[in-house]
Amino acid sequence: MNKAEAVLQTIRERRTIKPKEFLQESISDEVINEILESANWAPNHGKTEPWRLTVFTGEGIKDYVKIIEKVFAETADHLKKPEKLAKWTGNAPFASHIIAFGVKRTENCALPHVEEVCAVSCAAQNMMLVATAHGVASYWSSGIAHMPTAAAKFGLAGEEDQMLGFLHLGLVDKGIEVGGRKSPIDTKVTWVK
Template sequence: MTDTLSLLKQRRSVPPQFLAAPGPEGAQLDELLAIAARVPDHGKLVPWRFIVFKGEAREQAAAVVARVFRERNPQASEDQVAFERKRLTHAPVIVAVVSRAREHVKIPLWEQELSAGAVCMTMLIAACAMGYAGSWLTNWFSFDREVLRDFGLAEDERIAGFVHLGTPTAPISDRDRPVMADIVSTYGA
């Protein structure tokens, strides 16, 4: 129990530009995804799926992002396009968590979407336990239908997050955390 609490207290997000190889691969990546899938899932709907970007596939995905960014922003400089291209090339492994929430007679869409968010967070915690670091991000292209089609998403699917995974290249610093008194109340008090 103490080890789990220590892990949860120490987990930090690491920006993708500070993540390098190695990242989870092979059986370890399979295990990480299996752990991430062990989240609350009312009705056992599995309202999410994974797309893994690694190796050359990151460059292919980055080219899609750069192309669409240039189409949407014809005035953009080459540096701006290059910056957008790099978003999916920093970390050695990126997992897109795809929300495939669908109308259901008993399970609200909101619950299904929350389950996809739980997948992202569980993946980050499991990666930390395996000795890696990560970051859960979206960025503009998570909401661009042309990019999403190129990445293989159906029209009714959305990105819950891109989870960037790897080994930190710099010390991980903490950020300011909320003051508990500001965010905790007791009902009826």
């Protein structure tokens, strides 16, 4: 298999796997560090490197759950669905690691905010692909990310800082059923020749 085939295969193999499928086994520090390193190589406009990550593991997962509960409690009722909270907090204990990731806006940055969101999303994809290459399953939950007080709880206190999600990572048995695509890429591409 050449390099391009290997990359494409990893991209196809990365499929969302929900935490309830995770085995109660820990991912090694070495693998987690490689996953984190991959985030730092995401493309970003203006060399802002806006990704900020908080890693929860072991007893730290309980701290993650507390933050979720607090942000949820602080949010106005019309912005939240009570049944979701149990889902988010219930998923957490299955994960070996949860990486909370968000955007740190550079002061006086003239770039559109959406470009920083794009860069951090690329960092998230990098992490999921390296995870996949190591046989680690991943699940991007946006959960409470967009609730008003969320970002500050993860050290992102700037006015334009923003959480994007919570990457739940775990080890799984092979052969778990995963989703596909509704339509092939040709249906989403326009060629101009």
